[in-house]
Amino acid sequence: DQPVETLVAALEKHTLGLGIVEDCFADPDVTDAFLTAPVDENRIRVRHDGETLRTNVRLTTDGADALASRFRRSSGRAFSRASPTLAATTDAGDRRVRVAGVTTPVSDGVGFTFRAHDESAFRLPDLVENGTLAPSTAAFLSVAVRRGAAVLLAGARGAGKTTLLGALLWELPVDVRTVLIEDTPELPVRELQSEGRDVQPLRVATGDGASIEPTDALRTALRLGDGAIVVGEVRGEEARVLYEAMRVGAADGAVLGTIHGGGGESVRERVVTDLGVPETAFADTDLVVTLEAYDDGGSRRRRLRAIEEVRRTDDGVGFETIATEGSLSLE
Known part of the structure; x- marks a missing residue:
């Protein structure tokens, strides 16, 4: 009964x-x-x-x-x-x-x-509260995104790259149009739109049925109007199109994306050697933000490992560490 x-x-x-x-x-x-x-x-x-x-x-x-x-x-x-x-x-x-x-x-x-993936609607204060970011590094990232920086979020699987990327979307200026490209929908598009943000998602589905390739999606994004460009994961031919857009100034807002890597040097190797982006173009990246997962008394947690500024050098590209876990050093 x-x-x-x-x-x-x-x-x-x-x-x-x-x-x-x-x-x-x-x-x-x-x-x-x-x-x-x-x-x-x-x-x-x-x-x-x-x-x-x-x-x-x-x-x-x-x-x-x-x-x-x-x-x-x-x-x-x-x-x-x-x-x-x-x-x-x-x-x-x-x-x-x-x-x-x-x-x-x-x-x-x-x-x-x-x-x-409960963290999809997390914001920077939430990541400060749970220990992922220190208050000073969260404030620095907020200012960088608002000023239109080109930022790659790096780390291994499960390090929190997508969670931080979703949080940074809330730091974009309210009046900035954002075109967001991702394969599997994970970023807080509905939440952002419900708050009045102008977010245009583009789904890419490679290999199955009718689809748009990531490279074509990025070219479409560049034609959809000025503003920020967000790439859920930089992993293929779209990397060259993205950096070409950054070089010629086609993306006039922030450029944000995630990539697998353990720090600035490994990200440079991934982008330049594996994805075929010229090192001179990779130098247009402003920051590489690396996250890591760790065990804390049986609980799996995430934290910032480092923020590195990408700098042009006589030999190509160098990296200056400006933040590590709990510290920030700006010149």
């Missing part, structure tokens, strides 16, 4: 929602859920308050296939033998979650990793 509302909620969770995955993320201390293929042979593991734990729950093969079908519909990605990887975002109850998926032939069936 269950109330009708209870039955309706259960049906919605298992037909329209993520089923037992939602139960995992109902605990606010759970940040990740791992569904390893073959899912019917492996228990779901979760990361709870920084510790990875094995649950007593398994997903059925049919359940995994149903999730895969749902993500294909919502993301527009093929997620098939011809395109066996997936990157998407979804909701688990009232929490925003990133999804990474694999399927045959690169995996023994469908498998997923889910990561909560």
Whole structure:
């Protein structure tokens, strides 16, 4: 004799929602859920308050296939033998979650990793409060963005690059138009627009069905009007277009993006050597901000590692460290 509302909620969770995955993320201390293929042979593991734990729950093969079908519909990605990887975002109850998926032939069936992305609407004061940034470095970054700096946010996966990028979007002048390019939607576009900000998102979906390539998206962004340009992740041919725009002054506002790297030198190596951007063009970058994740008594936290100013030298490009964790030194 269950109330009708209870039955309706259960049906919605298992037909329209993520089923037992939602139960995992109902605990606010759970940040990740791992569904390893073959899912019917492996228990779901979760990361709870920084510790990875094995649950007593398994997903059925049919359940995994149903999730895969749902993500294909919502993301527009093929997620098939011809395109066996997936990157998407979804909701688990009232929490925003990133999804990474694999399927045959690169995996023994469908498998997923889910990561909560609750920080999407964080602002700089929030990052000061939770210890990611010192007040002085947060103030410095705010001024840099407001004055139209070109900033790359670097770090490993899970270091907090996207979280800081989302927070910096709130520091752009209110009257500045922002064109935002990202593959998987993670930045707080809806929140910014609801506050009256002029934010134009451009979705890029490489490899699956109808899509716009990142390079074409960036060229489109440059034609959509003056203002700030934000690239969710700098990782391919679009880097050359971005730096060409910076060189000729086509982007007259701040230029912000994230990139994998462990500091100024590794970012320079990534951009110049791997992505083919001339070093003279890379010198148009103003700042490289590096973040890192660390364990703090069992809890996984994030912090600023360094802010480096990019400087032209006789030998090409050099870096001047102007901030480290908890300190700021300006000349």
